[in-house]
Structure formats: C-alpha cells, structure tokens
Amino acid sequence: MNGLNIVVLGAGLMGRLVAWSLSRLGHRVQLHETKASDQHGAAAWVAAAMLAPLAESAITELNVVQMGRYSLQRWPELLAELEHPVFFQQDGTLVVWHRQDASEAQRFSAKLMDTAQRMPELNAPVALNAASLHQLEPTLSDVFQQGLFLPGEGQLDNRQLLNALMQQLQSSHVELHFSSNVSPEQFSHADWVIDCRGMGAHKAWDNLRGVRGEVLRIHAPDVKLSRPVRLIHPRYPLYIAPKQDGVFVIGATEIESDDTSPASVRSSLELLSAAYSVHKGFAEARILEINAQIRPTLPDNLPAIRIHENKYMHINGLYRHGFLIAPAILDAALDLMEGRSDLAHSLGISVLEEAP
Ligand SMILES: Cc1cc2nc3c(=O)[nH]c(=O)nc-3n(C[C@H](O)[C@H](O)[C@H](O)COP(=O)(O)OP(=O)(O)OC[C@H]3O[C@@H](n4cnc5c(N)ncnc54)[C@H](O)[C@@H]3O)c2cc1C
Incomplete structure (x- = not known):
C-alpha cells in the first residue's frame, strides 16, 4: 500500500503523528486544521504530557496501562526520526502525600501494587522512607518523610513535539490546510480519510463528551525537581511536571464539562496552593500561562478506532492519556489500514467496524 491519497483531519497530537507517518510511507497526505497556523485548538498543546502507565492505573483499565507500556518503548524510536530534538525522559514518577492524607495514599498504593502484580512486566512501585526520598528529590525531603517511586515512567515536552512534527510535515511536503473547518464526508474522493479532530468530531461520535x-x-x-511529582490529595490531586529551563506544568482539574472558557479563579487557587504545599520555592515563581482545554472522552473513558466503508477511520477518546498511548494507537491504526488487527487486539484497543 503506497501512493494513496489520504486526508487527515485535525492537527492535534494524533493528526500530526498520523499525517507524518503516512507521508513517510509514501502516501500523498493532506492535513486539515480548523485553527489558523498561529493558533492552538488542541488538547495536546496544553497537556502535561506525562507518560505514566502505573500511576494512571489507579484510575484506568489495564489495557490503557498495556498501551502505555508499549508506547514508552516506541516514543524514543519515533522521536529519533524527527529532525528537531524533543525533550523526553524516563526517570520515573515520585508520588507524595501530606501526613493527614495517609489513608488516601494507602488506597492509591494498593491499586498500584495490584496492577504490578497483574502485570509483572511493569516496574513495581518502590516505597520510600525519608532517606531514600531525600536521595531522589532532596528539595522535597523537608516537607515529606515518605513517598512512592514509580521507576521507568516518563514524560516529554508536548510543545516541542508538536512543533517538531509540524516542521517535519512541512519538509515532507504534506499539504497543510489551516483555518479549514472540515468533516470527513467532504473528502469522499480520497482513498482514506483519517478523522483525528478530538472534540471537533463530536457529531461523528454520538457519545463523545468533554472532560x-x-x-x-x-x-x-529556584525549584529543582528532576521528575514529575504527584501529590495525593482527597480533593486536589495534583501533578507537577518539570520541563526544561525552569518551566513547570501544574495540573490539572478534571471537570465533566465541554466548557472551554478560561480557567476559574477557584481552580487556579487550588492548583497553586497545592503546588506551594509541595515546594515553598513556588512562592516566587512566575505564572506564564493559565489554560483550560477539554479532553475528548468516550463513555468508558477508553480510546477507540472506528472504520467504515474501508476508507473512513475515526480515532478518538484519548481522554487524559493521549501522550501515554499515542504510539500504540498510531501503530494499530496503520496496521488496520493494511487489514491487520493483531496489534489492536493484543493491546485491547477497541476497533469498531460499521457496515457500509
Ligand atoms: C489539561 C490537560 C492535561 C493533559 N495531560 C496529559 C498527560 O499528562 N499525559 C497524557 O498522556 N495526556 C494528557 N492529556 C490528554 C491529551 O492531551 C489528549 O488525550 C490528546 O491531546 C488527544 O489527542 P487528539 O489528537 O485526539 O486531540 P487534540 O490534541 O485535541 O487535537 C484535535 C485537533 O483537531 C482540530 N479540529 C477540531 N475540529 C476540527 C475540524 N472540524 N476540522 C479540522 N480540525 C479540527 C483541533 O483544533 C485540534 O487541533 C491532557 C489533556 C489536558 C486537557
């Protein structure tokens, strides 16, 4: 299969990855994005881009953990193919909690232990005492005397990735159409139409909702943290993801709503107070941006690929796991285009086929 005319809709995380991969396979690819070239409409632009399969197992299904594990191996291979470097690290996740939240932490740890037992191929969580916590993150040991370390978990820089992919698309002569608000039916002449519009595809999915x-x-x-830190809290669970050059992404609220209006004062106060409770050095930090976006989510909170007429493919429902699972979804989608479903099945990716 090569030399096909393929239209990709949505230049967010999946759209850029899919368009780039298909052009490398020798297809003629058009990519349509509803926003102008200097605007950002993707959930991917604001995300923290943590790659944390074990931490996420506290709230998600084992197949997402499996996709995450697969993707953690694939990301370095994919990033190595990009001309521009993308910050990626795999130095683990640190989980901490304040003393009064110990029972919440116990529940969280028990879930992770259960995942590690059911999936022995994952690195098991390691309980930390004051000394071992100090060794990992010295600047946190004044506040916390215990923690949990999740070895092997990772993160990348979402914006560097999106920019590097865009540069790659430009240099590989993918036809780029910005300010192009489109739907799949407009491209019935194409050999394949791959719909990666995230929330923009809500009409194609009856049950897609925003979180x-x-x-x-x-x-x-002044804050020195070497890896993403998660704070367990009954009301304000928080993560702090250190990027390069002293930049941190602090998040995130999780509200059942399609509302894309700016962040509320309450949410911003809660996030900042929780971050300050982790590290007093955040007091003098400068706020660069406060963002709000919606995560495209299906009823079971799991991703799905839907195919019909052997030419329309819809990829959606990546919810809060887009970066964690994107390489798995990408590889499964490319295989499905070639009629192979083994990878999707082995990773537990839901493939919905509709009669023409
Ligand atoms: C606050 C926050 C934090 C997150 N943190 C993480 C994290 O730490 N780890 C992780 O793995 N995931 C995280 N995510 C989730 C991740 O960002 C999403 O799962 C992922 O971006 C979904 O990818 P997508 O390509 O399906 O959609 P998007 O990235 O949203 O891209 C969809 C694109 O389609 C475009 N579009 C919409 N309608 C149309 C149309 N009609 N025509 C053309 N184009 C259109 C949009 O403008 C957008 O560019 C986070 C998300 C949020 C909001």
Whole structure:
C-alpha cells in the first residue's frame, strides 16, 4: 500500500503523528486544521504530557496501562526520526502525600501494587522512607518523610513535539490546510480519510463528551525537581511536571464539562496552593500561562478506532492519556489500514467496524 491519497483531519497530537507517518510511507497526505497556523485548538498543546502507565492505573483499565507500556518503548524510536530534538525522559514518577492524607495514599498504593502484580512486566512501585526520598528529590525531603517511586515512567515536552512534527510535515511536503473547518464526508474522493479532530468530531461520535482540564505553566528557576511529582490529595490531586529551563506544568482539574472558557479563579487557587504545599520555592515563581482545554472522552473513558466503508477511520477518546498511548494507537491504526488487527487486539484497543 503506497501512493494513496489520504486526508487527515485535525492537527492535534494524533493528526500530526498520523499525517507524518503516512507521508513517510509514501502516501500523498493532506492535513486539515480548523485553527489558523498561529493558533492552538488542541488538547495536546496544553497537556502535561506525562507518560505514566502505573500511576494512571489507579484510575484506568489495564489495557490503557498495556498501551502505555508499549508506547514508552516506541516514543524514543519515533522521536529519533524527527529532525528537531524533543525533550523526553524516563526517570520515573515520585508520588507524595501530606501526613493527614495517609489513608488516601494507602488506597492509591494498593491499586498500584495490584496492577504490578497483574502485570509483572511493569516496574513495581518502590516505597520510600525519608532517606531514600531525600536521595531522589532532596528539595522535597523537608516537607515529606515518605513517598512512592514509580521507576521507568516518563514524560516529554508536548510543545516541542508538536512543533517538531509540524516542521517535519512541512519538509515532507504534506499539504497543510489551516483555518479549514472540515468533516470527513467532504473528502469522499480520497482513498482514506483519517478523522483525528478530538472534540471537533463530536457529531461523528454520538457519545463523545468533554472532560475539562485546567493547567498552569509557571517559571520557577529556584525549584529543582528532576521528575514529575504527584501529590495525593482527597480533593486536589495534583501533578507537577518539570520541563526544561525552569518551566513547570501544574495540573490539572478534571471537570465533566465541554466548557472551554478560561480557567476559574477557584481552580487556579487550588492548583497553586497545592503546588506551594509541595515546594515553598513556588512562592516566587512566575505564572506564564493559565489554560483550560477539554479532553475528548468516550463513555468508558477508553480510546477507540472506528472504520467504515474501508476508507473512513475515526480515532478518538484519548481522554487524559493521549501522550501515554499515542504510539500504540498510531501503530494499530496503520496496521488496520493494511487489514491487520493483531496489534489492536493484543493491546485491547477497541476497533469498531460499521457496515457500509
Ligand atoms: C489539561 C490537560 C492535561 C493533559 N495531560 C496529559 C498527560 O499528562 N499525559 C497524557 O498522556 N495526556 C494528557 N492529556 C490528554 C491529551 O492531551 C489528549 O488525550 C490528546 O491531546 C488527544 O489527542 P487528539 O489528537 O485526539 O486531540 P487534540 O490534541 O485535541 O487535537 C484535535 C485537533 O483537531 C482540530 N479540529 C477540531 N475540529 C476540527 C475540524 N472540524 N476540522 C479540522 N480540525 C479540527 C483541533 O483544533 C485540534 O487541533 C491532557 C489533556 C489536558 C486537557
């Protein structure tokens, strides 16, 4: 299969990855994005881009964990093919909690232990005491005397990735159409139409809903953290994802809503207070951005690929796991285009086929 005319809709995370991969396979690819080239409509632009299969197993199904594990191996291979470097690290996740939240932490740890037992191929969580916590993140040991370390978990820089993919699309002569608000039926002449519009595809999925996430980007050069830190809290669970050059992404709220209006004062206060309770160095940080976006989510909170007429493929429902699972979804989608479903089945990716 090569030399096909393929139209990809949506230049967010999946759209860019799919368009790039298909052009490398020798197809003629058009990519349509509803936003202008200097605007950002993708959930992927505001995300923290943590790659944390074990941490996420506290709230998700084992097949997502499986997709995440597969993707953690694939990301370095994919990033190595890009001309522009993308910050990626796999130094684990640190989980901490304040003393009064110990019972919540116990529940969380028990879930992770259960996942590790059911999937022995994952690195098991490691309980930390004051000394071992100090070794990992010295600046946190004043506040926390215990924690949990999840070895092997990762993160990447979402914006560097999106920019690097766009540069790659430009240099590989993918036809780029910005300010192009489109739907799949407009491209019946194409050999394949791949719909990666996230929330923009709500008419193609009866049951797609938005889960709003609010997140801050701050500059805190005095805060030294080497890896993403998660704070367990009954009301304000929080993550702090350190990027390069003293930038941190702090998030995120999880609100059942399609509302894309700016972040609320309440959410911003809660996120910032929780971050300050983890590290007092955030007091002098500078707030670069406060963002709100919606995570495209299906009723079971799991991703799905739907195919009909052997030419329309809809990829959606990546919810809060887009970066965690994108390489798995990408590889499964490319295989499905060639009539192979083994990978999708082995990773538990839901493939919905509709009669023409
Ligand atoms: C606050 C927040 C934090 C997150 N943190 C993480 C994290 O740490 N780890 C993780 O794995 N995931 C995280 N996610 C989830 C991740 O960002 C999403 O799962 C992922 O971006 C979904 O990818 P997508 O390509 O399906 O949709 P998107 O990235 O949203 O892209 C969809 C694109 O389609 C375009 N579009 C819409 N309608 C049309 C149309 N009619 N025509 C053309 N184009 C259209 C949009 O403008 C957009 O560019 C987070 C999300 C949020 C909101």
